[in-house]
Amino acid sequence: MEKLDIGKYIESAIDSITQHAGPVLDGIALVIEGIVDGLQNALLSAPSWLIMILMALIAYYVQAGGVKPALTKKGFKKAFGLAIFTVIGLFLLLWMDYWEETMQTLALVLASAFLALLTGIPLGIWAARNSKADQVIRPVLDFMQTMPAFVYLIPAILFFSVGNVPGVVATVVFSLPPAVRLTSLGIRGVPEEVVEAAQSFGSTKRQLLFKVQIPLAMPTILAGVNQVIMLALSMVVIASMVGAAGLGERVYSGILQAKVGLGFEAGLGIVILAIILDRVTQALGGLGKK
Amino acid sequence: MSKIEVKDLYLIFGSKHKQALELVKKGVSKDKVLEKTKCTVAVKNANFSIEQGEIFVVMGLSGSGKSSLIRCFNRLNEPTSGSILVNGEDVLKMNDEQLRRLRRTELSMVFQHFGLLPHRTVLANTAFGLEIQGISEAESYEKAREMIKTVGLDGYEDMMTGELSGGMQQRVGLARALTTNPEVLLMDEAFSALDPLIRTNMQDELIELQRKLKKTIVFITHDLDEALKLGDRIAILKDGEIVQIGTPEEILVNPADDYVRAFVENVDRSMIVTASSLMFKNTGKLILEKDGPSLALRRMREMGVNRLPVVDRENVFLGFVRDNDVVELKKKDDRDLNKILIKDVMPKVAPDTPAADLLPLFIDKQLPLPVVDDDGKLLGVAVHSSVIAEVTGRDREEIIEIKNSGGL
Numbered sequence: 001m002e003k004l005d006i007g008k009y010i011e012s013a014i015d016s017i018t019q020h021a022g023p024v025l026d027g028i029a030l031v032i033e034g035i036v037d038g039l040q041n042a043l044l045s046a047p048s049w050l051i052m053i054l055m056a057l058i059a060y061y062v063q064a065g066g067v068k069p070a071l072t073k074k075g076f077k078k079a080f081g082l083a084i085f086t087v088i089g090l091f092l093l094l095w096m097d098y099w100e101e102t103m104q105t106l107a108l109v110l111a112s113a114f115l116a117l118l119t120g121i122p123l124g125i126w127a128a129r130n131s132k133a134d135q136v137i138r139p140v141l142d143f144m145q146t147m148p149a150f151v152y153l154i155p156a157i158l159f160f161s162v163g164n165v166p167g168v169v170a171t172v173v174f175s176l177p178p179a180v181r182l183t184s185l186g187i188r189g190v191p192e193e194v195v196e197a198a199q200s201f202g203s204t205k206r207q208l209l210f211k212v213q214i215p216l217a218m219p220t221i222l223a224g225v226n227q228v229i230m231l232a233l234s235m236v237v238i239a240s241m242v243g244a245a246g247l248g249e250r251v252y253s254g255i256l257q258a259k260v261g262l263g264f265e266a267g268l269g270i271v272i273l274a275i276i277l278d279r280v281t282q283a284l285g286g287l288g289k290k
Numbered sequence: 291m292s293k294i295e296v297k298d299l300y301l302i303f304g305s306k307h308k309q310a311l312e313l314v315k316k317g318v319s320k321d322k323v324l325e326k327t328k329c330t331v332a333v334k335n336a337n338f339s340i341e342q343g344e345i346f347v348v349m350g351l352s353g354s355g356k357s358s359l360i361r362c363f364n365r366l367n368e369p370t371s372g373s374i375l376v377n378g379e380d381v382l383k384m385n386d387e388q389l390r391r392l393r394r395t396e397l398s399m400v401f402q403h404f405g406l407l408p409h410r411t412v413l414a415n416t417a418f419g420l421e422i423q424g425i426s427e428a429e430s431y432e433k434a435r436e437m438i439k440t441v442g443l444d445g446y447e448d449m450m451t452g453e454l455s456g457g458m459q460q461r462v463g464l465a466r467a468l469t470t471n472p473e474v475l476l477m478d479e480a481f482s483a484l485d486p487l488i489r490t491n492m493q494d495e496l497i498e499l500q501r502k503l504k505k506t507i508v509f510i511t512h513d514l515d516e517a518l519k520l521g522d523r524i525a526i527l528k529d530g531e532i533v534q535i536g537t538p539e540e541i542l543v544n545p546a547d548d549y550v551r552a553f554v555e556n557v558d559r560s561m562i563v564t565a566s567s568l569m570f571k572n573t574g575k576l577i578l579e580k581d582g583p584s585l586a587l588r589r590m591r592e593m594g595v596n597r598l599p600v601v602d603r604e605n606v607f608l609g610f611v612r613d614n615d616v617v618e619l620k621k622k623d624d625r626d627l628n629k630i631l632i633k634d635v636m637p638k639v640a641p642d643t644p645a646a647d648l649l650p651l652f653i654d655k656q657l658p659l660p661v662v663d664d665d666g667k668l669l670g671v672a673v674h675s676s677v678i679a680e681v682t683g684r685d686r687e688e689i690i691e692i693k694n695s696g697g698l
Contacts, residue, residue: 196366197405201419201470202394211422215409 124183167244182224186217304329
């Protein structure tokens with residue numbers, strides 16, 4: 001018996017996509033490139049001290065839960081601490097001369113997370129309200145999460161050649177599942193009686209969604225946002241293998257040249273960025289509750 | 291014309307409900323239908339009408355289909371067959387637009403666990419019904435404020451609903467339902483999640499509110515006492531079928547079958563609750579041979595009472611002493627409590643005497659009834675106010691108040 005050659009079918013499918021959907025792919029590439037370039041330019045053209053202050057302010061605002069919140073001493077300490085950490089961490093990176101790479105990585109993460117949320121949250125809403133859609137989406141998400149992340153890089157290169165765009169595409173695919181899952185989970189978790197109450201007063205489906213389901217699901221959805229950003233950051237490093245710029249690129253060349261110092265420095269940068277992004281987005285959930 | 295008319299209503303859950311409906315109509319039992327089609331028959335051939343301005347109570351145990359039935363009225367549950375006429379219009383034939391209008395203006399619902407929006411204030415919750423009709427915030431908030439006042443929550447407008455107690459949350463639920471000025475209120479076990487005391491309160495207030503507003507109320511409950519108290523008429527539901535509809539009186543006097551009778555038998559609590567569960571066990575008592583007036587006074591002060599039971603060394607009940615008499619005795623420097631003992635005024639009762647039978651025995655309302663065992667040994671005392679509270683179903687504080695004001 002001839003061996004089952006799934007790979008062959010996948011290849012021919014990818015081939016026909018590249019052949020026939022060329023203009024579409026080019027359009028997607030253009031949009032992604034525009035977003036990433038725009039973000040990178042904005043982050044890099046601004047003076048570094050401004051970025052530091054801005055990020056510290058954002059960190060403080062989110063952690064403190066608003067501009068003029070009633071803060072306890074402990075809450076203030078926490079918010080102030082995060083702001084200080086943000087400044088020190090970013091200053092360290094500037095000092096090590098990794099500022100450009102850090103901003104490039106940040107731009108890639110934000111662009112990927114933005115695109116992942118833009119597709120993931122509506123998909124999650126759809127999955128929550130339509131059990132047939134859920135039945136289809138669920139196994140696809142399982143597939144996406146268990147497939148090794150590197151595998152996404154291959155079709156990404158075939159579709160978009162090398163550079164930031166295939167990196168972002170692979171990152172979006174990799175970081176999408178939690179946005180869908182947690183949105184769906186949050187909406188399904190809204191108490192049945194509250195939904196019934198809204199319906200009993202004559203809500204339309206849209207009113208039910210925006211006035212009841214999304215507000216009540218917000219903490220869970222924001223937990224999804226946190227997950228998406230963290231996954232995107234971890235994938236951006238891998239994406240440097242297809243030429244995505246930033247800290248990942250340095251780590252990758254550290255591996256290729258067997259330079260421990262280089263790899264460690266860039267790795268430290270990723271850790272600092274990860275801590276800032278994680279703390280800030282975790283605190284977002286608290287904002288959603290208020 | 292009746293306000294609401296329900297005709298031949300069936301509600302069956304499950305994907306093969308059409309097949310199940312045919313079986314049910316042929317007279318196949320619920321269990322058989324479930325076995326054959328995996329469909330649950332929630333409501334079976336319901337026929338009744340509800341008049342303008344009455345409180346119509348649907349009563350049944352959990353699983354009897356009462357909540358499923360009330361959800362048919364505004365089609366939160368989609369009935370399998372039959373018709374529900376509200377003001378002569380068949381709800382089941384309405385399209386989405388008509389149904390929304392019905393829900394927005396005609397029928398409002400109050401839920402067992404309130405169904406409030408936790409991310410909104412009391413005011414914003416109350417205004418919800420008007421808000422989704424597209425009415426301006428200024429106008430809807432004004433009406434909401436008015437309704438919040440009506441249910442006695444003024445001052446709480448800007449609190450989040452999660453900060454309120456259960457009773458207050460349900461007031462918000464009620465205010466929200468009333469704000470759209472509906473003609474019909476659907477109340478699904480609206481008071482079942484509340485503490486007994488608050489529940490009684492809310493029942494009284496609902497009756498008071500109804501006197502003013504004159505809505506048509508469909509009230510679902512599993513509690514017969516609540517049904518009897520609130521209902522102008524009561525429908526009793528068993529396994530999705532209505533077994534009896536009638537006024538509280540009719541249902542109490544002429545229960546239609548054993549099922550209803552079993553319910554009704556439990557009503558008169560005063561015949562079931564006995565002296566032993568009513569009495570106070572830690573009454574403090576004096577032992578005739580040993581205790582004198584000083585100790586008697588001290589113990590009365592400790593207990594906060596003006597009389598104490600007196601027993602002998604064997605704990606056999608002898609009588610009561612009053613504080614005034616003890617003071618007199620003490621002034622005379624006499625130690626013998628026997629001289630002031632009040633004997634044979636209050637009859638001794640056995641612990642299994644029903645509460646209703648205790649009431650006529652209070653010859654002196656200031657003194658409690660001694661509850662004694664077969665050997666005459668003191669078990670405890672039953673106080674007048676507790677007995678009245680049990681028999682009338684009012685709470686004890688209330689009775690004491692009425693007594694103090696000279697009402698009893």
